[in-house]
Amino acid sequence: MNQQLANMIDHTLLKPNVQDEQIVELCKEAREYQFASVCVEPCYVSLAAEQLKDSGVEICTVIGFPLGANTLATKVFEAKDAIANGATEIDYVLSISDVLNGRWEQVEREMRAFTELRDEANAGVIVKVILETCYLTDAQVVEACRLARETGLDFVKTSTGFGTGGATVDHIRMMRETVGDACGVKASGGIRTREDALAMVEAGASRIGASASVAIVTDGGSNEGSGY
Numbered sequence: 001m002n003q004q005l006a007n008m009i010d011h012t013l014l015k016p017n018v019q020d021e022q023i024v025e026l027c028k029e030a031r032e033y034q035f036a037s038v039c040v041e042p043c044y045v046s047l048a049a050e051q052l053k054d055s056g057v058e059i060c061t062v063i064g065f066p067l068g069a070n071t072l073a074t075k076v077f078e079a080k081d082a083i084a085n086g087a088t089e090i091d092y093v094l095s096i097s098d099v100l101n102g103r104w105e106q107v108e109r110e111m112r113a114f115t116e117l118r119d120e121a122n123a124g125v126i127v128k129v130i131l132e133t134c135y136l137t138d139a140q141v142v143e144a145c146r147l148a149r150e151t152g153l154d155f156v157k158t159s160t161g162f163g164t165g166g167a168t169v170d171h172i173r174m175m176r177e178t179v180g181d182a183c184g185v186k187a188s189g190g191i192r193t194r195e196d197a198l199a200m201v202e203a204g205a206s207r208i209g210a211s212a213s214v215a216i217v218t219d220g221g222s223n224e225g226s227g228y
């Protein structure tokens with residue numbers, strides 16, 4: 001097992017039919033392999049936080065997930081509630097409609113709202129913006145990354161795992177080139193093997209989001225994924 005790789009992985013379980021015992025198991029695995037975080041739906045943040053007390057594993061959750069289509073006020077409320085319940089990492093889906101309609105000032109406003117709520121939380125919370133790159137042009141990916149860097153977000157992230165495509169090496173390279181050292185880059189969606197994960201790291205990813213994390217670090221492969 002490659003510990004360095006494990007330390008970079010958000011151990012993810014995002015499905016409509018998740019139950020408590022699966023979250024308990026996810027947390028057990030995260031503690032054992034020392035993954036960076038568990039990534040769970042907001043309704044499971046409290047349970048995960050309780051399970052992972054004093055483990056060093058962060059509690060990541062997803063906001064406006066998976067479509068990014070909620071209004072900003074709803075996303076902000078959801079994020080604050082998740083932090084109050086114990087979330088330390090917030091992965092929010094950006095307003096894809098604003099990007100597609102060229103409303104970049106709205107995209108920026110949303111990013112600033114997230115950096116503000118992160119700074120107000122003042123508890124080592126970090127924010128990642130999920131771009132859902134499968135729906136964007138390269139120019140839109142670059143512009144979103146440029147704004148994320150400018151507004152001070154912590155990470156840019158490729159995918160929800162529920163779109164028409166996941167992380168690609170080309171997108172990761174483009175995202176890293178745009179944010180430089182100012183932000184982390186998270187590759188997620190469709191990463192099933194150690195080989196997939198290492199290709200993303202090689203291209204510039206500093207975090208991997210995956211449902212198949214255990215298979216990745218134990219050198220196997222898996223068909224496990226979030227998507228429908």
Ligand SMILES: O=C[C@H](O)COP(=O)(O)O
Pocket residue numbers: 012014039159160161162166188189190191209210211212224225226227
């Ligand atoms: O946010 C992370 C993704 O949902 C993970 O995608 P995956 O289930 O395809 O590994």
